[in-house]
Structure formats: C-alpha cells, structure tokens
Amino acid sequence: MNYTHEVEKMTCVAKGPNHGPAPIPQEGKWVKAKEIKDISGLTHGVGWCAPQQGACKLTLNVKDGVIQEALVETLGCSGMTHSAAMAAEILAGKTILEALNTDLVCDAINTAMRELFLQIVYGRSQTAFSEGGLPIGAGLEDLGKGLRSQVGTMYSTAGKGPRYLEMAEGYITKTALDENNEIIGYEFVHLGKMMDMIKKGMDANEALKKATGTYGRFNEAVKVIDPRKE
Secondary structure (H helix, E strand, O other), rough: OOHHHHHHHOOOOOOOOOOOOOOOEEEEEEEEOOOOHHOOOEEEEEEEEEOOEEEEEEEEEEEEEEEEEEEEEEEOOOOHHHHHHHHHHOOOOOHHHHHHHHHHHHHHHHHHHHHHHHHHHHHOOOOOOOOOOOOOHHHHHHHOOOOOOOOEEEHHHHHHHOEEEEEEEEEEEEEEEEEEEEEEEEEEOOOHHHHHHHHOOOHHHHHHHHHEEEOHHHOOOOEEEEOOOO
C-alpha cells in the first residue's frame, strides 16, 4: 500500500478499541456480519423504472450470501415481464453482491435489488427472528394457490365512478350495486384454481363455475354490472 510523503512522516498512534460491527438479527441469531457469506435471510425489495411506468417486487431467499431462490414480480409494463424472465435466470446462484452489480435487464428490477440489498445487510429481513430461516420454496407461498401474483387493479373516473377489475380473490366479473348505485360486493373468478381444474381434465365451463365466488353483500344487489363494459 502506498502512502503520501506527509503520512509516511507521521507518528504511529495506537488505534485503541476494536469491538467489531454491531450484530444484526438473522434467522433467529445475532450475527456480526463482516463478509457477504455472513448474510442470510428471506426478504423483499420494491423498485421502479426512471419514468415510473412500471414497478417490480423482488423476493430473495439468501443462504450464506448466495441467492438460493428468487421471485420476480412486475407490474405496469409489458416489456418488463420479459426482463423478469431473464432476471429469474440470472439471479439464482449468485452472491447478493454479484446480483447488486449485475444488470438485471430492467431498471425497476435493478432498483428492487438495490433496495433489497439495503434491507438484508442491515438485518431487516422477513426471517430476522425465524430460527433457521425459511426453506427454499418459501417464496412461492407469496403467490398462494394457483401460483399467481397478488395484484389489485382498480379504475375510476370523476364522471362514472370506480371499477374493480382484479382483487386478491381473482378476476372481477360482476359488481353489485345498491339502491344508491354504491358498490356492496362483487363476483370473482379465481383463475389459478380454474386452470388447475382444467389441467386435471375438468370441463372448462364447470371449472369456471367452481372457481367463481362472491364477496360482500353481492346477493343483496339492486343492480349487477360488468365493470369492464357497463
């Protein structure tokens, strides 16, 4: 290591105490992290592209500094779905430092990786106090039955009011209105469940019927509308 002439002439002063980094909670243990291999946990990061046209939610399950599981969810941009496909191939098997310094194809995914990195290296993971962490495969549990992202899609105008299009339960097919034309419930189709039944050989119309449900006071509706047409 090279020193400047001024530093070379300085008197050496003892450093004093060296008690290491503050411990962070990881998978039920307190860890003094000094290297990337000291980092473990499952956590999330949310990112956005420069024009904020789309967003990404990234979930990584990290063991000993290496990404063992990656869930990439994107919203709002059609091209971003293809970026997510490539990012999913890139991420698994890399250290979190490698992933941070890798082009993950889309700016929103890169930003999500940055935010996730900040979370996990400071001990702010979903498994900070979970002994042993979560097994590989836990990321899929975020998707629920049918393995589809939890997406809420609502639309409204000043003149025509709100339209519920997609909820956690599924694709909204009908909206129930009361005598004041206020929403009191809705009918939905759980697309993940429907596709599972069809793949098992069930008739599509029967699968649609079985995967259809209602929420709220749907049966008390004065009027029922198709939120996409009416």
